[in-house]
Amino acid sequence: xxxxxxxxxxxxxxxxxxxxxxxxxxxxxxxxxxxxxxxxxxxxxxxxxxxxxxxxxxxxxxxxxxxxxxxxxxxxxxxxxxxxxxxxxxxxxxxxxxxxxxxxxxxxxxxxxxxxxxxxxxxxxxxxxxxxxxxxxxxxxxxxxxxxxxxxxxxxxxxxxxxxxxxxxxxxxxxxxxxxxxxxxxxxxxxxxxxxxxxxxxxxxxxxxxxxxxxxxxxxxxxxxxxxxxxxxxxxxxxxxxxxxxxxxxxxxxxxxxxxxxxxxxxxxxxxxxxxxxxxxxxxxxxxxxxxxxxxxxxxxxxxxxxxxxxxxxxxxxxxxxxxxxxxxxxxxxxxxxxxxxxxxxxxxxxxxxxxxxxxxxxxxxxxxxxxxxxxxxxxxxxxxxxxxxxxxxxxxxxxxxxxxxxxxxxxxxxxxxxxxxxxxxxxxxxxxxxxxxxxxxxxxxx
Amino acid sequence: xxxxxxxxxxxxxxxxxxxxxxxxxxxxxxxxxxxxxxxxxxxxxxxxxxxxxxxxxxxxxxxxxxxxxxxxxxxxxxxxxxxxxxxxxxxxxxxxxxxxxxxxxxxxxxxxxxxxxxxxxxxxxxxxxxxxxxxxxxxxxxxxxxxxxxxxxxxxxxxxxxxxxxxxxxxxxxxxxxxxxxxxxxxxxxxxxxxxxxxxxxxxxxxxxxxxxxxxxxxxxxxxxxxxxxxxxxxxxxxxxxxxxxxxxxxxxxxxxxxxxxxxxxxxxxxxxxxxxxxxxxxxxxxxxxxxxxxxxxxxxxxxxxxxxxxxxxxxxxxxxxxxxxxxxxxxxxxxxxxxxxxxxxxxxxxxxxxxxxxxxxxxxxxxxxxxxxxxxxxxxxxxxxxxxxxxxxxxxxxxxxxxxxxxxxxxxxxxxxxxxxxxxxxxxxxxxxxxxxxxxxxxxxx
Numbered sequence: 082x083x084x085x086x087x088x089x090x091x092x093x094x095x096x097x098x099x100x101x102x103x104x105x106x107x108x109x110x111x112x113x114x115x116x117x118x119x120x121x122x123x124x125x126x127x128x129x130x131x132x133x134x135x136x137x138x139x140x141x142x143x144x145x146x147x148x149x150x151x152x153x154x155x156x157x158x159x160x161x162x163x164x165x166x167x168x169x170x171x172x173x174x175x176x177x178x179x180x181x182x183x184x185x186x187x188x189x190x191x192x193x194x195x196x197x198x199x200x201x202x203x204x205x206x207x208x209x210x211x212x213x214x215x216x217x218x219x220x221x222x223x224x225x226x227x228x229x230x231x232x233x234x235x236x237x238x239x240x241x242x243x244x245x246x247x248x249x250x251x252x253x254x255x256x257x258x259x260x261x262x263x264x265x266x267x268x269x270x271x272x273x274x275x276x277x278x279x280x281x282x283x284x285x286x287x288x289x290x291x292x293x294x295x296x297x298x299x300x301x302x303x304x305x306x307x308x309x310x311x312x313x314x315x316x317x318x319x320x321x322x323x324x325x326x327x328x329x330x331x332x333x334x335x336x337x338x339x340x341x342x343x344x345x346x347x348x349x350x351x352x353x354x355x356x357x358x359x360x361x362x363x364x365x366x367x368x369x370x371x372x373x374x375x376x377x378x379x380x381x382x383x384x385x386x387x388x389x390x391x392x393x394x395x396x397x398x399x400x401x402x403x404x405x406x407x408x409x410x411x412x413x414x415x416x417x418x419x420x421x422x423x424x425x426x427x428x429x430x431x432x433x434x435x436x437x438x439x440x441x442x443x444x445x446x447x448x449x450x451x452x453x454x455x456x457x458x459x460x461x462x463x464x465x466x467x468x469x470x471x472x473x474x475x476x477x478x479x480x481x482x483x484x485x486x487x488x489x490x491x492x493x494x495x496x497x498x499x500x501x502x503x504x505x506x507x508x509x510x511x512x513x514x515x516x517x518x519x520x521x522x523x524x525x526x527x528x
Numbered sequence: 529x530x531x532x533x534x535x536x537x538x539x540x541x542x543x544x545x546x547x548x549x550x551x552x553x554x555x556x557x558x559x560x561x562x563x564x565x566x567x568x569x570x571x572x573x574x575x576x577x578x579x580x581x582x583x584x585x586x587x588x589x590x591x592x593x594x595x596x597x598x599x600x601x602x603x604x605x606x607x608x609x610x611x612x613x614x615x616x617x618x619x620x621x622x623x624x625x626x627x628x629x630x631x632x633x634x635x636x637x638x639x640x641x642x643x644x645x646x647x648x649x650x651x652x653x654x655x656x657x658x659x660x661x662x663x664x665x666x667x668x669x670x671x672x673x674x675x676x677x678x679x680x681x682x683x684x685x686x687x688x689x690x691x692x693x694x695x696x697x698x699x700x701x702x703x704x705x706x707x708x709x710x711x712x713x714x715x716x717x718x719x720x721x722x723x724x725x726x727x728x729x730x731x732x733x734x735x736x737x738x739x740x741x742x743x744x745x746x747x748x749x750x751x752x753x754x755x756x757x758x759x760x761x762x763x764x765x766x767x768x769x770x771x772x773x774x775x776x777x778x779x780x781x782x783x784x785x786x787x788x789x790x791x792x793x794x795x796x797x798x799x800x801x802x803x804x805x806x807x808x809x810x811x812x813x814x815x816x817x818x819x820x821x822x823x824x825x826x827x828x829x830x831x832x833x834x835x836x837x838x839x840x841x842x843x844x845x846x847x848x849x850x851x852x853x854x855x856x857x858x859x860x861x862x863x864x865x866x867x868x869x870x871x872x873x874x875x876x877x878x879x880x881x882x883x884x885x886x887x888x889x890x891x892x893x894x895x896x897x898x899x900x901x902x903x904x905x906x907x908x909x910x911x912x913x914x915x916x917x918x919x920x921x922x923x924x925x926x927x928x929x930x931x932x933x934x935x936x937x938x939x940x941x942x943x944x945x946x947x948x949x950x951x952x953x954x955x956x957x958x959x960x961x962x963x964x965x966x967x968x969x970x971x972x973x974x975x
Binding site: 101105108109112113115116118213218219220221224225228229230231232233234299356358361373374375376377378379380381382383384387389390392393394395396397399400401404405408409410413414415419 | 548552555556559560562563565660665666667668671672675676677678679680681746803805808820821822823824825826827828829830831834836837839840841842843844846847848851852855856857860861862866
């Protein structure tokens, strides 16, 4: 058994989160060391773009622009990968694992795309990769699903997993901003990137769904298997109408549901009841709701974005690794077990059942409603409620004029119906001459 | 290194939770075994009161009424202690640890009273005790504070930690039941014991505060150091008045706050803003809010009581232990480190600052208010708002008549003031001839 008292950490990627890691080490080092009974040393900082460093906080790491320097240094025990994206992150992580080093990473893109390769490698090399920061930043959701709820067969996971989109939706809901204005606010406040498409289109949330679904199922749910729809097409009119008239709040949800041997795995905007705890998860906060067959429903809630909260998860991972390294047990217990190369069978969205919110823009003349409801009926979609003839006096003052208004709105809420049946009806309805534009279609998720 | 493939579990205490543990093992055994790569066998069930068992689910454990049979059996790897209370639980747990066995327990009373003795023993024997079920049942809060948030200096923990009292308060708040009726409902629904004093008086919550505070501080916060006040004296009038007029919800809170080298540790009913996530934690649900210096505020939420949710935590603990046992690493890494014999210095409640809700019952004549406010002013307590002359017409219809009404109510909300100053003022006020009964005093916690 190779016991050692000093754990050497090499940090690759010295951006926002990397600098947060150094801040925590600075601030709490004696406390952290007392938690694992050894010494922690930051021995390398690698960054391609930052100015060369002589010191990082109180630490005096060596600085390099070449990640190979870190991964090839035999004295490094833990490689912290914080550059994100697919490459060179994948090569760095695999090289580190193959050199017998352990890895802490926040990289959900890497895990979503290379889950199988990464965990097959750890199995062979008996090295460990921890990735708490990859989902929900500082919220300890990875460990909780993997360990704290290990007794359970996980039946469902719902999440508000992306801080940027949740911030935008919060501003739309609470302040009545349209999407473009809310996005600008998010950018101004540092909650959205200059190019926000990765968040807006649901890709970031889909990465996280892939990680959570893989972890919960013990198989591999590839990113491509996660149905993905973003919030870029949302109209604030629907957000406010749903809230004020129907009692629903609009959220971008990650949904994982196990049924028999199939799994639903998807990301899309959805209406949720305003009494649900998720409805009050606002701004950059994330929340994950896990339904286990024994524990019931457990919710986790916290800041889903930010330097220090992500760094909290990374440093906690470093500490687990350090504790195992100093006690000579690192790698003897795999962190993620199961079958990382087995692909999960995904149930298509079209077969998923829920209530639906439909907003049609139609000519303002008699007979339109009967045509629409007729087609819905033909496809087996039955109607719970119809809202039309919205005189401005009958509207709450918060409800905005429909942007680029053409025609009059009709809102229909359906009873539970198969998603595919609704889509087939809408294809037909949207070809009616009296229908002016593509119908808005949002799922109502009761969670 | 002593690697083994089969982990033998002895269960002591076959009540509600013990039977839940067997249900989970029955239902999920192959899944659970795949998670740690070995076999799990229930080899003993010990219970003093249950009928002798030939089988427990699909398992065929040996049955005994003497716990010594389990603890002395050298083939037993993990002892699960589910009898609760101080003795013989303490003797069982210490004997098991000293025999080199590992322990999983749900027993917060034991931990609150014997924290130091238990963890000093594990340090010597290199055996492990896991106790996830001791707080928040299935919510993985123990592991999260201990590991998932390890990077943080914990600055505060707030919790709704007792399902019975939260159920009662929910019924008082939502249905306007008085305390006695709400308690009866709780008993009828199985959320309160026949003798509910342990829950009602805040003792159970105080045990949990002791466990969380000890864990978060790395020292020992003894039960006797936790200030404790129950909900037995709450009047539904104040609960409803605070909700409808002031926008506050009444909850029994566990509060842990670190300041400099002192800690606040207490349990008492408090008014919290109705927009706070805790305000919607209802019925038997628990929630714990952890504030870390890096992660920020993280909330955990789930059922705090119930057979299966508590058993979920116990079985997850068994799995951690099993995983370490089969890989030969069990006991090499202490689960709780730090200084279990060092006592934490507690800051007295009297020095704690908050806003206060005061409800006086006074004679209905002029000059009373000026006497009361005069005394508050003398003690340095300044007033934010006064509510009096409640004509029944001005009340919401939900507000009940004050039970055993004697005199007229005056409600005062103070600005932030030291608890001790308010208490000193009330001692004097309650001796005024115009004051008819002991004044109701509730803290307003902004969290």
